[in-house]
Structures are given as structure tokens and as C-alpha cells.
Amino acid sequence: MSRALLSLGSNLGDRLGFLKIAVEAVRPALVAVSGVYETKAWGVEDQPDFLNAVCLVDDPARDHWDWLRTGQAAERAAGRVRELRWGPRTLDVDIVTVDSVRSDDPELLLPHPGTPDRASVLVPWLEIEPGATLPGHGPVADLLAALPEADRAGVRLRPDLVLP
Ligand SMILES: Nc1ncnc2c1ncn2[C@@H]1O[C@H](COP(=O)(O)OP(=O)(O)OP(=O)(O)O)[C@@H](O)[C@H]1O
Numbered sequence: 001m002s003r004a005l006l007s008l009g010s011n012l013g014d015r016l017g018f019l020k021i022a023v024e025a026v027r028p029a030l031v032a033v034s035g036v037y038e039t040k041a042w043g044v045e046d047q048p049d050f051l052n053a054v055c056l057v058d059d060p061a062r063d064h065w066d067w068l069r070t071g072q073a074a075e076r077a078a079g080r081v082r083e084l085r086w087g088p089r090t091l092d093v094d095i096v097t098v099d100s101v102r103s104d105d106p107e108l109l110l111p112h113p114g115t116p117d118r119a120s121v122l123v124p125w126l127e128i129e130p131g132a133t134l135p136g137h138g139p140v141a142d143l144l145a146a147l148p149e150a151d152r153a154g155v156r157l158r159p160d161l162v163l164p
């Protein structure tokens with residue numbers, strides 16, 4: 001059993017098309033995919049808005065390293081433009097959680113340490129798993145409620161954009 005939550009982000013070029021590349025890469029294992037959200041950039045704020053989504057995947061044959069490799073392959077397929085830490089990119093796939101695995105290996109930190117602070121991950125996650133908990137941190141709904149209102153307001157559903 002290996003159930004993972006993946007966060008997808010893009011703010012360069014064909015943003016929706018790049019998110020679709022990521023979803024296609026996990027299609028056989030796909031359990032659920034969130035709506036697509038237009039989000040204000042965090043980290044480096046002077047850059048275009050992102051499209052963000054999350055997907056829940058399950059594949060008993062894959063471990064957490066396999067999910068990292070799958071995400072990186074999708075990033076390469078999307079051209080992997082990424083020049084600056086937290087800067088603009090065609091596609092970013094973060095492994096948010098894999099079951100209750102904890103890892104402090106810098107190549108694969110689990111759960112992803114940025115998660116509690118990122119409304120761009122927490123909002124779509126709650127959409128597909130309203131009762132979700134982040135291992136070591138508690139209910140996702142509580143993490144989201146603890147963020148500044150401006151962070152939550154910066155994450156807007158785009159009903160006109162859909163990931164198949
Ligand atoms: N949970 C994780 N998911 C994806 N990559 C991870 C994870 N933990 C560590 N990494 C490592 O992070 C590196 C990629 O970092 P990247 O440049 O995408 O960071 P970033 O997306 O700018 O920032 P952040 O990781 O805070 O979202 C890769 O070398 C990868 O091995």
C-alpha cells in the first residue's frame with residue numbers, strides 16, 4: 001500500500017497543459033484530483049500567479065522514492081524550466097505525504113516541510129479529503145484556519161479549468 005498526495009504547480013507557459021502532463025503521468029494510480037486554483041505566488045512574490053492542484057494516488061507497488069521519480073519525470077516532460085529557488089517554473093511536483101512515512105533525507109523530505117504554510121496546497125487538499133490530517137501536524141482544516149486570511153484569499157478556484 002502506498003497512498004500519496006502530490007501537489008502540482010505551474011506559472012510559466014501553458015500552465016494547465018503542464019498540470020495535465022503531471023496527471024497523465026499518474027493516471028493508472030489516480031484516486032482523486034482537485035479543482036484547479038489560481039494562486040498568488042508565495043516565497044518569491046514578484047512572479048506570475050500559479051495554477052495549483054493536488055492529486056491523490058495509490059499504487060501498492062510503489063514506494064515514496066518511486067513517487068519522487070514519477071514526479072521528476074513529469075517535470076522533465078514539461079521542460080523543467082526552473083532557474084531560481086521558489087521562482088517561476090513550468091511544472092513543480094511536490095510529494096506532500098506518502099502514507100505516514102517520515103523522512104529527513106534532503107532528497108525526499110516527508111511530509112513535505114512547506115505544507116503547513118501553503119494555502120495553495122491545503123485548500124485543494126481539503127477539497128478532495130475534507131477530513132485529512134498531515135502526519136505530525138494534525139487536521140489540515142486546522143492548519144488552513146491558522147493561516148492569515150490574505151493567504152486563504154490568494155487561492156481562488158478556477159471552475160473554467162478542469163483536470164480530466
Ligand atoms: N517531498 C518532496 N517532494 C519533492 N521534492 C523534494 C521533496 N523533498 C525533497 N525534495 C527535493 O527537492 C528538490 C527540488 O527542489 P525544488 O527546486 O523543486 O524546490 P522548490 O519547489 O523551489 O521548493 P519547495 O521544495 O519548498 O517547494 C529535489 O532535489 C528533490 O529531491
Ligand SMILES: Nc1nc2c(c(=O)[nH]1)N=C(CO)CN2
Pocket residue numbers: 008009010039040041042043044050052085086087092120
Ligand atoms: N502560489 C504558489 N506559489 C509558489 C509555488 C506554488 O506552487 N504556488 N511554488 C513555488 C516553487 O516551489 C514558489 N511559489
